[in-house]
Amino acid sequence: MTASLAGRVHAAFPGQPVGPLRTLAGGHSGLTYTVAVGERRFVIKAVPPAERPVGRNDMLRQARVLNALAGSPVPVPGVVLVDEAPPAWFAMEFVDGAAVEPVLDEHDVPGALAAARMMGAARVLRRLHDLDVATLALDAPAPRDASAELAQWSRTMRAVPDELRPGSERLLRRLADAVPAGLPPVLVHGDFRLGNMLCRGEQAVALVDWEIWSVGDPRTDLGWFLLFADHRNFPALGRPVAGLPAEPDLLAGYLDGAAALPAFAWFGALCRMKMAAVMGHNLRRHREGRIHDPDQERLPPTIAAMIRSAAELLE
DSSP: OHHHHHHHHHHHSTTSOBOOOEEOTTOOSSEEEEEEETTEEEEEEEOOTTOOSOGGGOHHHHHHHHHHHTTSSSOOOOEEEEEOSSSOEEEEEOOOOBOOOTTTSOOOOOHHHHHHHHHHHHHHHHHHHHSOGGGSOOOOOSOBOHHHHHHHHHHHHHTSOGGGSTTHHHHHHHHHTTOOOOOOOEEEOSSOSGGGEEEETTEEEEEOOOTTOEEEOHHHHHHHHHHTTOGGGSTTTOOOOTTOOOHHHHHHHHHTTOOOOTTHHHHHHHHHHHHHHHHHHHHHHHHTTSSOOGGGGGOHHHHHHHHHHHHHHTO
């Protein structure tokens, strides 16, 4: 596939010197490479061979949201070229910056700088949610409401072995009994966190990894983002970072004086359940031999903590 894709990339830039495709570390959807074209550098994202272009592998969908956000207050890489011929791929600008998740990644970012970046990310998220989704050329599916989110992640949770998810059935029942009314739908990133934000110094220069964007309730993005503010949400995984803003501080930065969001605790619980379900799913795949990642064995304390703290939020 790399040789075939390289040929297509070369053909897309006629008359220009095109370097080799180099795998980009950290790319988790499809195939992700960097390539030098003359004096410029691009990121190439392509559908893997023998994979259907759906979900995380739908490159045209990713390119579409990036194009829709070009020139908006939300910083994203610019799309340079889209090749729709199967298997589809697109080229976007390479943005120089660091993406660091303060409480989970190994890093040497000072606490004050990490704090400034997190507060900046909260403001970027608000700018994203303030966009008029009706004016964006997204060709988006129908909006996902809280019930749809709960249904999807409940299925994922219930596919995890019982012993890995203590207390989850009671949590799922309580969530189902208290589904809140929706807010006007917005563009939702789906995995909004500092680890998906390229920064230079304190400045956010590009929000990346748009594989699972949708149109839905803004509280799903916000609840997910706030999870990463406190290392205690991730037993055996997280590390304390001095000076990092607490969840209420980030929430206040997002609201910027606006009225509090109704039923936000429910979405905080939903996002904790989602995190537990995702981790349980990944650990199950490792134990079944579908992937080999011994680091997944560190997840059980965090899975249990997510379920427990989600239940506490619903009290």
